[in-house]
Amino acid sequence: MSIEYVLKRNAKKNINITIKDDGTVVVSAPKRVSIAEINRVIERKKEWIEKAKSKQSQKKIIHTDLDIRDGEKIYFLGELKTIKIIPSKATGIFIENDDICFEVKEKYLNNQDYLNTHFYYALKEKLTLILTEYMNMYLKVMNLDVNTMKLRNMRSRFGTCMPTKKEILFNTYLIHYPLESIEYVVLHEVSHLIHANHSAKFYNVIAKYMPDWKFRKNKLKEYSLQ
Numbered sequence: 001m002s003i004e005y006v007l008k009r010n011a012k013k014n015i016n017i018t019i020k021d022d023g024t025v026v027v028s029a030p031k032r033v034s035i036a037e038i039n040r041v042i043e044r045k046k047e048w049i050e051k052a053k054s055k056q057s058q059k060k061i062i063h064t065d066l067d068i069r070d071g072e073k074i075y076f077l078g079e080l081k082t083i084k085i086i087p088s089k090a091t092g093i094f095i096e097n098d099d100i101c102f103e104v105k106e107k108y109l110n111n112q113d114y115l116n117t118h119f120y121y122a123l124k125e126k127l128t129l130i131l132t133e134y135m136n137m138y139l140k141v142m143n144l145d146v147n148t149m150k151l152r153n154m155r156s157r158f159g160t161c162m163p164t165k166k167e168i169l170f171n172t173y174l175i176h177y178p179l180e181s182i183e184y185v186v187l188h189e190v191s192h193l194i195h196a197n198h199s200a201k202f203y204n205v206i207a208k209y210m211p212d213w214k215f216r217k218n219k220l221k222e223y224s225l226q
């Protein structure tokens, strides 16, 4: 059986094969390389591609634009929870065993837009609390400071740091990942205030404060944003 792939032509020297989060095989190849040649490379790497695809399919899927409904499942701090909508006087979320309980005023119960907006808003609030606590903790022990911390929906990064502006940005979707991995992302971005690169020195700083950082970093890879 041949492998289906998406072909991208570029100016680079080599043929490059990547597997996207949804399992799509993307081949980027220089313009001068023929399709026959590309197919030969694919055939040679077939085993590796199949393996990478199956690994991808075992990932825990984080849906980023879920319609918030009773019984729907969602990852919260790395664990799959069932959404339970509770009519209430207040609005907010709390965890009860395997449920993520969403309190909503009666008049909004059938308003899907309201449910979506306010559920994600409540998640963002929870994440802000978590991030702020870790940020303050590491800034203190490392004797550093930042001017701003922001949250943004991002597809391919967990965070970014602009050391010159002392500005740190975190991915809003981090709330779906395990707490220990969120802590790693915080330390990672804070450490960029010392080293604005991914050098060995940079990772030495991280290791000093978090000896098991690799384990926490790898846990992020168990999930896939879709």
Ligand SMILES: [Zn+2]
Binding pocket: 188, 192, 197, 198
């Ligand atoms: Zn980095």
